[in-house]
Amino acid sequence: MMHDMDLLELLKAALALFAIVDPVGVIPIFLMATHGFTLTQSRAAARIAALTVLGVLTIFAFAGETLLTFFGIRLAAFSVAGGLLLLLLALSMVEAHVSPQRQTQDEAVEAEEKDSVGVVPLGVPLLAGPGAITHVIVAAGALEGHTLQRGLLLLPVGLVALSVWLAFRAAPVIAKRLGKTGIHVVTRLMGLIIAAISIEMIARGLGELFPGLLT
Template identity: 50%
Template sequence: MAEWALIFKTAIALFAIVNPIGVIPIFISATDGWPAKDRAHTANTVAITVFIVLTVSALLGESILEFFSISIPSFQVGGGILVMLIAISMMHGKQSTTRQTPEEAQETAERNVIAVVPLSIPLLAGPGAISSMIITAQQSGSFWGHISLALPIAVVCLAIWLALRLSMHIAQRLGTIGINVVTRLMGLILAAMAVEFIAHGISGLFPSLAS
């Protein structure tokens, strides 16, 4: 039961970080004038790329941290702060600059692989999502716990695929105000998750505070 609760919680947190609804206006703008077939192909590529990036982060992220001698509690605090910045930005109805700097936007605008950069990385599978998966993988403990994280990742990627495939219809239904409302609600949920990340990290760095 506890594992299913973790999977459900992970799916909610990851959905809030990735925010498929919030990326719809960017997707529409990036693929403006494209035929429906090319839009569909781009949506497929984005969903697959995000799945691969986040799954690799969940499975190998902790090993990468060990290679660089970074402790899990330190990463929890740093990742929590990063996620909190994204949440605050979302609650103000803004695209977070922790996902993409103006310089990166200018550089990637000249590239043809829009589906991978910037739609998949860093707009969807950005630092916040990657940090969240590494931290959650550490909390899951066992190898099978790591593997089980592929399920919430797959669910979120399915939501991304549906949102992008139906982007034109969703944008027409929600409008700018509707998309902003969804983004703010996701930001509020994300802020609560960030507080938990930071609290776990601080208790790990300073065990005496937890007693």
């Protein structure tokens, strides 16, 4: 049976991961990337993007900490680095534009290839980007590393992947209802949430790296 703290960490992981991935905020990019697609092609891209998010984040939920150990990186240091990365992402979201961390110019060009658009740039790095990967690794470490508890991270990862699929399937309707301004408002709100999460990650990591620093 999971402890109350584990349940709390799992809930926090789910909410934070949804804010970081921000499937609603990525809808304008999805519409741009799938411009000229048939309905079948658009739905296929939505499905592939969701599966890419599920696969990438699942891998890092189980193997992320092992990779850190291999490279000799402490989780606390990764938490600080990830927090700084998230903060940069949050600042770009508050300004309602796509961060270079999520999509470079070259990756935007690759969106023209219909066969791979669901994987790159939509799946990686727009959705399952550095911010989401960092958060999954840190969340896995916070769950004490037990296989069962770490496996429970598949719940928020799966829910986020499902939300991506649903958001992209409904992209034309959502974009019409919210409008460009509405989507920008959602993106800015998510940016504020991510900024707060990033500060918490940095503070926690610094506290572990330098005991007594923040007391």
